[in-house]
Amino acid sequence: MIKRIACIGGGPGGLFFSTLVKRAMPDAEVVLFERNRASDAFGFGVVFSDATLRAIDEADPVLRDGLREHGRHWDSIEVWIKGERPTFSGNGMAAIHRKTLLRLLQEDAISTGVDLRFETYVTDLRELDDFDVVVAADGANSATRERLRGDLGHDVETAQAKFIWFGSTHMFDGLTFIHKKSEHGNFAVHAYPVSDSISTFIVEADEQTWRRAGLDEFDVTQPPGASDLKTKAYLEQLFGDDIPGLELVTNNSRWGNFRTRRTDSWHTGNVAFLGDAVHTAHFSVGAGTKMAMEDAIVLARELASHPDDVGAAFVRYQDERRAKVARIQTAAGPSLYWWEHFADYYDAFEPWQFAFHFFSRSIPLEKIRERDADFAATTEERWAQRHGSDPLRTPLTIGDVTFADRALAWDREAQVLRHPTTGVEVQVSDGTVVDAGATDAQSVEIPRGSSFALVSGGTDVARVAIAETIELAFKVPAIVVAPESDPETLVLSGRASAIVDDGAA
Secondary structure, eight states: OOOEEEEEOOSHHHHHHHHHHHHHOTTSEEEEEESSOTTOOOSSEEEEEGGGOHHHHHHOTHHHHHHHHHOEEEOOEEEEBTTBOOEEOOOOEEEEEHHHHHHHHHHHHHHHTOEEEESOOOOOGGGGTTOSEEEEOOOTTOHHHHHTGGGTTEEEEEEEEEEEEEEESSOOSSEEEEEEEETTEEEEEEEEEOSSSOEEEEEEEOHHHHHHTTOOOSOTTSOTTOOOHHHHHHHHHHTTTTSTTOOEEOSSOOOEEEEEEEESOSEETTEEEOGGGTOOOOGGGOOHHHHHHHHHHHHHHHHHHOTTOHHHHHHHHHHHHHHHHHHHHHHHHHHHHHHHSHHHHHHHSOHHHHHHHHHTTTSOHHHHHHHOHHHHHHHHHHHHHHHSSOGGGSOEEETTEEESSSEEEEETTTTEEEOTTTOOEEEGGGSEEEETTTOOTTTOOOOTTOOOEEEESSOHHHHHHHHHHIIIIIOOOEEEESOSSOHHHHHHHTSOSEEEOSSOO
8 A cells, every 4th residue: 555655856746746645645645855945946937728727727726726816817929020019819828927836836735734845855766765656756857767767768859949038027918929130140039927027038049040149158067046147138138129128037047958858658666757757848838837737636646546556556647648748749849840940930921921820830720710810810811912812712823834723633643733623734843742751841952943842741740841841941832732731721821832632642
């Protein structure tokens, strides 16, 4: 029987798990070990969408109550670019200062009977040999995971873009994305209010821009705590025209690269992992803390349901949560890709199309219409003003041939690209066929003289990424074969010029 449970890590996931498992197993001793002080909190805000809070609320109202009493809620997302501010409504979200959330979770844990031991660093798992269960919730840089890495099958994918996390004294109305181009390159901000006095202010840039701006001089090997003050001054000046009087607030603020983590096994022996220690998804989807707290719910439930079979509890926990986390990570892929290339979009699109391209990275036009009919209508009107028709009915000229609309057919036997109604066609040899299963967006090459590109094979995500690269880098119409993505969204966003819906990829 489970009599003693240790939790390593006092972040939201670890605290929430400790409270829930103590409540479900009141006779068990639950001890949480956290290396930092109770008052320490690196970072600023954590965000939750309204649609994702139900499971957490049902388990414990601490987050719901905290958001209501101390957090900020909004419905709209704004994009600030080139003097315009397109707004997309229907996106209910709330945020709370991380330090406030941790305090509330600590109080909840103490009132439930959890033994919280701060400034206690577990350097050797043998120190916990007298515990029946050890739960590692010690974050993305988990020392516990690294000690047991050989048993877990842990994989890390490092993003190319650089990011840094500040706070700001400017109070944003809601989630706001600011895009700015300096003489060094493009910078982008993710900003949102987390209390009545401070907002989160995350900045991204590609590595070349970061180096050209001279922001690569800070020594990231310094212990946690020291912040990059040169970057702080540079960004305050860069965004000063957008937000007069802006002051950035530091808190262990230093540049890094986001790392997507995936793990084959979330447990070994009597040790189970949760949260960022075993899985991460890009911060642009705002799912990190949510996933950790949902992990905590399931792990606590399964341990309480199988107190005499820890192995079975771990297996059931992993089976339920890994599939759900995988879906979030898959959905985060297009968002991460977008943020890796936002500088290309800044130069390629007018503000209205830039904003639609951004919002449609994860949801199609029809869902955008459901959330904000005015934003969708404005976007479609701007397209019609330029082209005289809606996206799929807009004529497409390839070489000397003009197709009546954007839905085409590929006659593989005759090797022609043909309009299915008018019969107008061009030879495939006039263009290039790109196999998305054999190449990627970074290595695609289009021969000089190609008047179009057919993108087939591979996954839908790969086909769309390659088509977009062809459109932006080579200025050649890209035609996606058998898209799973919504065709109208692809054309309206500028990711492709046309589609071939022949059922073959």
